[in-house]
Amino acid sequence: MTKAPAARTGKRHHHGNLKQALVKAGISLLAEGGLGALSLRKCAARAGVSHAAPAHHFKGLKGLLTAIVAQGFETFTRYMIDARDQSADTPQAQLEGICQGYIAFSREYEAVATLMFMKDRFYTSDPEFQRTSSASYGVLAEACAPFRSGTMNEKAIETLVWSLVQGYVHLARSGMIDPLETPFETILPKFELRED
Amino acid sequence: MTKAPAARTGKRHHHGNLKQALVKAGISLLAEGGLGALSLRKCAARAGVSHAAPAHHFKGLKGLLTAIVAQGFETFTRYMIDARDQSADTPQAQLEGICQGYIAFSREYEAVATLMFMKDRFYTSDPEFQRTSSASYGVLAEACAPFRSGTMNEKAIETLVWSLVQGYVHLARSGMIDPLETPFETILPKFELRED
DNA sequence: GTTATAACTTGACAGTGTCAAGGTTCCATG
DNA sequence: CATGGAACCTTGACACTGTCAAGTTATAAC
Numbered sequence: 293m294t295k296a297p298a299a300r301t302g303k304r305h306h307h308g309n310l311k312q313a314l315v316k317a318g319i320s321l322l323a324e325g326g327l328g329a330l331s332l333r334k335c336a337a338r339a340g341v342s343h344a345a346p347a348h349h350f351k352g353l354k355g356l357l358t359a360i361v362a363q364g365f366e367t368f369t370r371y372m373i374d375a376r377d378q379s380a381d382t383p384q385a386q387l388e389g390i391c392q393g394y395i396a397f398s399r400e401y402e403a404v405a406t407l408m409f410m411k412d413r414f415y416t417s418d419p420e421f422q423r424t425s426s427a428s429y430g431v432l433a434e435a436c437a438p439f440r441s442g443t444m445n446e447k448a449i450e451t452l453v454w455s456l457v458q459g460y461v462h463l464a465r466s467g468m469i470d471p472l473e474t475p476f477e478t479i480l481p482k483f484e485l486r487e488d
Numbered sequence: 489m490t491k492a493p494a495a496r497t498g499k500r501h502h503h504g505n506l507k508q509a510l511v512k513a514g515i516s517l518l519a520e521g522g523l524g525a526l527s528l529r530k531c532a533a534r535a536g537v538s539h540a541a542p543a544h545h546f547k548g549l550k551g552l553l554t555a556i557v558a559q560g561f562e563t564f565t566r567y568m569i570d571a572r573d574q575s576a577d578t579p580q581a582q583l584e585g586i587c588q589g590y591i592a593f594s595r596e597y598e599a600v601a602t603l604m605f606m607k608d609r610f611y612t613s614d615p616e617f618q619r620t621s622s623a624s625y626g627v628l629a630e631a632c633a634p635f636r637s638g639t640m641n642e643k644a645i646e647t648l649v650w651s652l653v654q655g656y657v658h659l660a661r662s663g664m665i666d667p668l669e670t671p672f673e674t675i676l677p678k679f680e681l682r683e684d
Numbered sequence: 685g686t687t688a689t690a691a692c693t694t695g696a697c698a699g700t701g702t703c704a705a706g707g708t709t710c711c712a713t714g
Numbered sequence: 715c716a717t718g719g720a721a722c723c724t725t726g727a728c729a730c731t732g733t734c735a736a737g738t739t740a741t742a743a744c
Binding site for chain 2: 327409410411425429442451452454456459463468482
């Protein structure tokens, strides 16, 4: 027998792993009321702790947002991978799958997806953020690898695709374009296949 | 001689045209400290009035932001037109000019450009916003008109170009891509010319 | 059991946007 | 010229925000 429940559950002290609870509360608040609905104090209240408790786990609001963003990129990567793996096994279909996963994530996690690209709202130097965001980029880049286009190098194709899908979701989110009228497949260029 | 100074200068009452002064103050604050540096009270202070004065000219903070965004779109349009008119008189060069104007504006008015595509921060039903933003879109669409590409209709090409440049500036702004390593001309597809 | 550390609370502070109530200044009308 | 009313602005208050300082309590190590 262990001495205390804490040893088994990983829970400590009064609350338990408050850190993850605060992140979860933050994501819920973002989902329910958008970016403007999130506050440190509301996260604390939802986790059942006092308003100053988060300070012992995160470096201020930016610290909490950093953790939310990092977790967001992990979900983001999974969305892209899942959509890709459910697509046909051709380079074009795989790339389209990646983009559809990108778009689905941006729609279902609208506020988190918005936050993830506002660099002055969180700590971009955070190792978790760098790890998870790099992983996301890696998955997208991987899907671009089979292609070439004129004089464009690899990085240029990756930048093209990423800019295109990011701009598409951003404009759709802000009501500037109608994704029903112009689905994304319509505007994704048909690249040539690499030869080597 | 006119009866009062007000009749000549257009200034009225205590301050003068406070409305435009508040917009100007807001744009300055955005330029100096980014989105987080703007507040109604600071705008009021900078314009030399009390903290509640703006309420008589704008419907809250969202109202002031709406006016800033509308003015932003006007400047945005001018940037695109100016860059286009300094480009060679070929459809491809004209379109590249439009995009360069788009990028230049997004760089020089970073915070305003960011705000312009956050629809829940201002009133999208405002007529001034609708007028100025439609004008911006019109200028971009005009530059897309000479082109065709496979089965894409006009709207699809416009959506492609707009998404591409918007995503490009957004990713560059958030530090995800390096515009020096991959200039925009590199990723802008070479469309075919329309025939009719 | 004692002690040290981590986790959390309470209280305060300067900001924020917004509302209510009041005071000015201006202009049109009598 | 006087006067009423409208437009403009101020003062004060409220609830809410993030952050800091100080105190309290629970856990773990010894």
